[in-house]
């Protein structure tokens with residue numbers, strides 16, 4: 001009787017083989033347990049009657065008690081509709097039907113009392129209820145109806161009579177079969193400590209709550225449980241990984257670090273940078289392998305922090321490596337690092353795919369002997385013939401371009417322990433998501449820009465104002481500055497279309513004939529792209545017309561304008577990344593978002609956020625709310641977002657923080673979950689894991 005997971009939904013009263021097949025195909029509901037966990041997507045409060053006088057066009061579903069005064073047929077053809085004028089003595093509303101009019105006229109009579117249930121809208125100065133439910137009041141027990149649950153169903157299901165109220169009936173049938181309380185899935189101590197509803201109450205309450213408060217408490221309990229087991233799983237996984245991999249202990253802070261810090265550092269670190277350096281230091285001394293995600297907005301000085309981490313590795317006799325996703329970026333890092341470390345006698349090399357022959361051979365030898373102490377590289381470092389003497393510290397810039405498998409290969413470069421890993425990203429991941437996705441990575445944040453940065457001023461232009469826009473750009477060029485003009489890459493039928501870019505380039509070349517104009521897009525050969533970027537960087541060209549290939553990392557401090565054409569085609573985080581390309585020099589910088597007149601609400605919202613804030617974290621949170629976590633990079637592969645039925649990563653941040661704390665506390669005390677008060681947790685986790693994805697893939 002009790003194990004609902006073993007009972008086929010087919011044998012439930014009202015189901016049968018045909019409906020069972022539909023339930024499985026359309027909703028993946030196969031057992032009674034699946035059905036029990038198929039939750040309503042909304043509730044409508046039918047415990048109260050409204051009066052017509054109270055209504056406005058802004059209310060959810062309501063019900064009224066009154067009589068039909070008269071029927072009237074209005075309009076022609078497809079717009080033909082049946083209207084019933086309906087009153088309860090406080091006013092008149094129109095009940096409207098576009099279909100089934102004959103049926104309505106046969107079934108309902110003027111002068112008879114009905115309860116009308118529907119959503120009020122305003123049309124022609126009157127309140128309308130379109131396609132209301134109409135029932136004689138003696139057939140309804142209003143006070144007993146309470147909150148009515150609504151379930152999502154598909155068209156195919158509806159055609160077979162499996163609509164929301166049919167599902168509701170099935171669930172009622174099922175709950176009436178279950179006599180004993182459903183077995184609790186959280187330990188008693190936890191239920192009591194967190195004042196949660198017991199599982200049995202919560203499952204009954206989520207389907208048929210008596211009031212809104214019960215509904216919320218039931219939802220909270222079930223959401224809590226969902227998130228709790230995710231976090232418990234992550235906490236255990238982290239703990240296992242830490243046991244499996246010992247880390248090199250880098251406890252010396254010596255010559256390299258100190259000399260650099262005191263004699264070479266060209267500015268003082270921001271407080272945020274100092275804090276992160278301390279966090280890294282304590283990681284690398286801990287005896288565990290560091291896996292730290294360093295988030296910081298573009299230009300916040302992550303690279304400097306990473307460099308100081310690498311110097312600690314050098315002080316302890318290890319080599320360090322920094323990886324970037326493109327040749328341009330690694331070249332830039334290499335140049336910066338050489339510049340910072342000038343005169344310190346530290347051998348730094350750059351290894352990319354285009355470095356070949358003798359030069360490459362010399363670098364490889366230097367790496368193997370330990371003579372090369374810092375390597376800056378691209379994917380080229382992953383090749384098998386690249387061997388280090390003692391690699392202790394790896395920095396990965398812009399993590400999303402490096403897959404998990406690639407990171408694992410880097411670890412394999414050592415025979416003994418894996419190096420410490422610092423992953424830097426300028427696309428801040430909202431805290432809630434980071435805690436779920438990267439639950440096993442520690443997260444550091446640089447939330448402060450170096451002093452003297454002026455925020456980039458962001459403006460929205462409609463595309464009818466190109467003349468104004470171009471004279472503004474010209475003003476900046478005349479003042480000696482440079483500008484980016486970015487076009488979207490349009491994907492049609494799987495083909496990437498550069499039409500916008502090519503057209504734009506033609507227009508810009510004509511309009512700005514006396515200035516050099518560069519053009520860069522992803523379909524160019526890397527070498528051509530790099531050459532063109534260099535021309536812009538050196539100031540030979542003053543305008544860079546590009547697709548989003550410039551999104552990541554290019555540093556041209558003299559550029560003060562970023563124009564983004566068809567800004568409606570870009571996501572928030574992309575817009576923010578692009579904007580980060582300017583505002584790097586001391587000059588006032590501008591970002592101009594150009595769109596057409598017709599904008600969807602979402603787009604307008606995106607543009608407003610961009611204009612209002614330059615805080616990457618705020619933008620990331622807004623992005624998560626707008627798009628939902630399913631779209632964000634990484635969540636797809638991990639599958640996490642899909643298995644949450646109730647919890648919402650965008651909205652339940654506080655709860656996620658809370659359950660994570662509890663989960664960590666438990667694992668710290670009892671990683672194996674072998675204590676008696678944790679037995680239930682171990683069983684539940686084992687049960688969930690059987691049905692879930694492979695957790696090891698998210699590290």
Ligand code: ADP
Pocket residue numbers: 267268269270273296297298299300301302303304426450451
């Ligand atoms: P990120 O990698 O976070 O985008 P970078 O490390 O490239 O940022 O730093 C951006 C610029 O700011 C660089 O030119 C760097 O030299 C400079 N910078 C970094 N930290 C500071 C600081 N504390 N004070 C002043 N300038 C800094």
Ligand code: MG
Pocket residue numbers: 299302303553
């Ligand atoms: Mg950077």
